[in-house]
Amino acid sequence: MTNSTLEVESKDRDGNSTWKPVANLGNTVSSSVSSNQQEPLTADNADKTKEKYPHRKNLPMRVKHFLSPNATIKVHRKANYLYRHSSDKIDTNLLILLHGAGDSHQAYHAFAKKMNLPQCATLSLHASSINKGFVTLPFDLGYTWFEEMDYTTGEDLKKGDDRIFSSLDKAIHHLDTLIDLLSGIEKADDDDSDYWIPERIFLFGFSAGASLAMETCLYRFIHGKQALGGALCVCGGLQHGRNEQEICHDDGAICATPVKIMVGGDDTKFSVEDSRVSIANYNHYAFCENAQRMTNAGQLTGATSFVKPFKGHSMIQDEEETRVLMGFFAEYMVRRMTAMEGFCEIPSEQFQTSK
Known part of the structure; x- marks a missing residue:
């Protein structure tokens, strides 16, 4: 990747928010990240750390067991996922990162650290997680989220192939279950x-990871599940050829997750036309008659795109793309105003002086 200026939020002495360049993305996604891995808290110091940093959040134990069920030591878990607290010690939001086919979650862990999104913890997943619950590539080429190729012939599967959707539906189920675990669905009292x-949960995916992210957002809307904060999809989107799906709810309070697709103008694997079809299919549900009738039109959210001219099938590369990425997350991520916490309203009569 070429150099790219990254801006993050900071505050001056008066508490005003400013955005300024602090880092260079460079070759983040291909760089070594051994020095970037953050050690999880131990049981001995967890209480003290929680008291010192009350807004930091640790992964629930159920999530750890789900992602790495056979782990006996820390190294086993790191092979399946990498979790990082926000650098400002306030984990208001959570960004889940999904790599492309055969990629490593470590590179995306480093990429997330370079982004340094305010008040945002990050969870970088590897497709070997959930006890190899996704797809193992042949010839030791790694893992991916769902089948895109006929491994007996080496040819890409045609759009609409049942093998794509059967493996994709399995991946969607795994990711949706993870989201439910992270959001405390059906937790004990x-x-x-x-x-x-x-x-406050966001998705970021590249290529196959982007497809899984957008498909999961659509799945949640169709099945009446609460929208996520947003999903940013680089060089990937909905798979074409799926039959019309019936919306399984009539709850007007359910809106679709906002999605931004970033696509290269010269991408032949996921073309500009592919992104247009993905957006049209997604918005077909997000802006359906039922949603428009039962929801304030101003609250409807859907999918949009950003096209980078002369770019192929590759990750974030320059300052313009970085600004699009940062702008999307800045629009939808929530900021916790910790400076105002602990204050209480004082009744006006307490300010009256006795005569």
Whole structure:
């Protein structure tokens, strides 16, 4: 990747928010990240750390077991996922990162650290997680989220192939289950673990990971599940050829997750036309007659795109793309105003002086 200026939010002495360049993305997605891996909290110091940083959130134990069920030591878990607290110690939002076919989650863990989104913890997943619950590529080429190729011939599967959708539906189920675990769905009354409500959970995916992210957002809307905060999809989107799906709810309070697709003008694997079809199919449901009738039109959200001219099938590369990425997350991520917490309203009569 070429150099790219990254801006993050900071505050001056008066508490005003400003955005300024602080880092260079460079070759983040292909760089080594051994020095970037953050050690999880131990049981001995968890209480002290929680008291010192009350807005930091640790992954619930149920999530750890789901992602890495056979782990006996920390190294096993790191092979399946990498979790990082926000650098400002306030984990208001959570960004889940999904790599492309055969890629490593470590590179995306480093990419997330370079982005340094305010008040945002990150969870970088590897497709070997959930006890190899996704797809193992042949010839030791790694893992991916769903089948896109006929491994006996080496040819790409045609659009609409049942093998794509059967494996994709399995992947969607796994990711949706993870989101439910992260948001505390059906948690026990005595469970005091840390959770994120769905609207504060975001997805970022590249290629196959982008497709899984957008498909999961559509799945949640069709099945009447609460929208996520947003999904940014690089060089990937909905799979074409799926039959019309029936919306399984009539709840007007359910809106679709906002999605931004970033596509290269010269991408032959996921073309500009592919992105247009993905957006049209997604918005067909997001802006359906039922949603428009039962929801304030101003609250409807759907999918949009950004086209980078002369770019192929590759990750974020320059400053313009970085600004699009940062702008999308800045629009939808929530900021917790910790400076105002602990204050209470004082009744006006308490300010009256006695005569």
